[in-house]
Amino acid sequence: MNSFKTILSDTLHLFYPHVCNGCGSDILDDTNLLCLKCINELPHSNFAQHANNPIEKIFWGRIPITSAHAEFYFAKESxxxxxxHQLKYKNNMEIGFYLGELMGKSLLNSNRFQNIDYLIPLPLYPDKERKRGYNQATVICNGISSAMNIPVLTNRVIRLRFTETQTRKHRTERWENVKGSFVVKNESILHNKNILLVDDVITTGATLESCGQAILKAEGTTLNIATLAFAAK
Structure with a gap:
């Protein structure tokens, strides 16, 4: 019987191989998304453990935040x-959830992200979300929620208008591009709450700043920020 199961497993693996989402290797357990080599190569920042880290410094003098974190360093061709890219453009929500769980565990191991009431994903413009089929920030939030047992609050912060890609804009242009793009619907639910605003990648922080300003209009609200990756300029 065990021999038959082994043959069946090998046959299924031949026609439906389970491969690493990172390097494509098939040397991994069927329950894992990344092989051990790729797991060991993930460039964790450990920012969650440290006050005045590079993510928090981005917002100095711009918006009052309690704590900020990015789980990984981002580099081109990394x-x-x-x-x-798989999460945003290849419908690979599984990898987004997995990376979100890793970030949630880092936040749990820090004493700087305690008593968070809600996770809020940075909203996409509705037409863009419909076209993609999901908001990648919500997928990340779901992973964090799985690790931290904190509810995800969606459809409360609204993106009012489509904004051009920020990729080739300098800091001032990025801010002008997203200024006034967000509003909170029924903001009383945020009164006196401690919020963690979540996105995939942070560069200048202009979009998160604009969204954070809308959230902080709610009475007594405090704001934290976390992203999967930090793309240093």
């Missing part, structure tokens, strides 16, 4: 870029 493993993290490939995984985030």
């Amino acid at each position: 493993l993290i870029q490939a995984l985030i």
Whole structure:
């Protein structure tokens, strides 16, 4: 019987191989998304453990936040870029959830992200979300929620207008591009709450700043920020 199961498993693996989402290797357990080599190569930042880290410094003098974190360093042609590309453009929500869980565990191991009431994903413009089929920030939030047992609050922060890609804009242009793009619907639910605003990648922080300003209009609200990756300029 065990021999038959082994043959069946090998046959299924031949026609439906389970491969690493990072490097494509088939040397991994069927329950894992990444092989041990790729797991060991994930460029964790450990920012969650440290006050005044590079993510928090981005917002100095711009918006009052309690704590900020990015789980990984982002670089072009890197493993993290490939995984985030799969999440955003290849419908690979599984990898987004997995990376979100890793970030949630890092936040749990820090004493700087305690008593968070809600996770809020940075909203996409509705037409863009419909076209993609999901918001990648919500997928990440679901992973964090699985690790931290904190509810995800969606459809409360609204993106009012489509904004052009920020990729080739400098800091001032990025801010002008997203200024006034967000509003909170029924903001009383955020009164006196401690919020963690979540996105995939942070560069200048202009979009998160604009969204954070809308959230902080709610009475007594405090704001934290977390992203999967940090793309240093």
